[in-house]
Amino acid sequence: MKTTPADIHILIVEDDLASRSLLVSYFENAGYRVSETDNADHLGERIDQDAVDLVLLDISLPGKDGLTVTRELRAKSAVGIILVTSKGDEIDRIVGLELGADDYVTKPFNPRELLVRAKNLLWRMFSAETANGGNSHGSRSATCYSFEGWQLDPHKRQLTSPDGHQERLPEGEFKLLQTLVNHPGQVLSRDQLMDAIHDREWTPNDRSVDVLIGRLRRKLGDNPSNPQLILTAHGAGYMFAGNTGT
Amino acid sequence: MKTTPADIHILIVEDDLASRSLLVSYFENAGYRVSETDNADHLGERIDQDAVDLVLLDISLPGKDGLTVTRELRAKSAVGIILVTSKGDEIDRIVGLELGADDYVTKPFNPRELLVRAKNLLWRMFSAETANGGNSHGSRSATCYSFEGWQLDPHKRQLTSPDGHQERLPEGEFKLLQTLVNHPGQVLSRDQLMDAIHDREWTPNDRSVDVLIGRLRRKLGDNPSNPQLILTAHGAGYMFAGNTGT
């Protein structure tokens, strides 16, 4: 098992020189072995030959379609794939994950975030490797959140009600719900929730969290004067009170 | 189950001497058993050997990356993890939670807040332990408090009367009732009750506890001149006198 950054080979596929250089230097500073290219030609062969562990793939490459590239890569290789998508391409990143990418970041992104996601993915890859004897296509399945008959698909941001009705949640509402469900029974402060939603701090008089909570409660059919799922901790924050896993 | 602070072992991992000393003395004053270290070397072994229950981990340690440490710890131990992050590390604290930390505080932090979060986490850990045999995730059993035909759902803060009427308790009243029910037959001082409700001390002339008691008694149908459930210990505090488990 590869344990040190220097053992790990990362390939950056990105046509914009500025972005590419930034990424290269950032990952080199983190101690990884880094290669770069501005096109996706013969990507499969290059990955095999150079023993690449992880590909950072810009989805909007000139020429070949990034999604096609993803699918082809996944079909013949267990390499880690992180997509780099533009802000608007929601469809792309959703489809991208279905086609086999392992994670994605959205431009403009914080290099630090990308690094953390890369580390995270590499860890998942190698711990899965040791855990199931090298089975490369280990479960990359989308783990749905579920609670009290509801289901939440993290890739499509889709919420399914107990009676089967489906609805796509906006980004903010989704992240908020995800964060709450991830910490059942725990009071989360507005500051923490702001962190989870927008990487931003909470300032007094900021009511955006409350508004989002209200919208979520309505969509969950949770009467605010007698909520069953999202409880208010007066003066502290909010708490998820549903049973997860049901 | 560990019930007193002295049974609980907390390890503080922090390289800055001043911060570390502050934390150590603060948690020692709170009655916990405290160890300290300025690095994350062999953290897993130390935690096993010393039976550490809770780790306060500074994420920006020199040398080893705090996130990696978190992940490694979580991979092999059910120890409680609270991250201490710096103001700027938004990504880190978010990802930290994804990697398995239980909570975090942001520098500069109020020691009192950290203590509150630690208490909370410890309570969650040990109540989960007794509720479903150490399985920290998944469906937490709905262990209701029950007494004299009443039921109190700790997750939803909901009180059900003997005739089936349901009512949601405000935060303060709920915590007060919960504390009383958890110590039947025991006189609890106003100071103890204040501590349980708001992590705050009681000052003479503070009548808030009495008011809350009054509101609770009314909701429980407990005649104050002849209370059956919440008795007044004149000059001392209050005592819960109901039969639990009925």
Next chain:
DNA sequence: GCCCAGATGTAACAGAATGTAAAAATGACT
């Protein structure tokens, strides 16, 4: 038993926190 000081019960108030509809702002796309 009677009186009194201190302690408790509680209604009412004020301040703060929360719920929420609707307006305004944002940002991506056409």
Next chain:
DNA sequence: AGTCATTTTTACATTCTGTTACATCTGGGC
């Protein structure tokens, strides 16, 4: 620029909480 979806702010209604004020009770001293 115009449209659309989403987010944020604003404004006001509602709910929660602690304080105050005063009524009532307790226990001790006589």
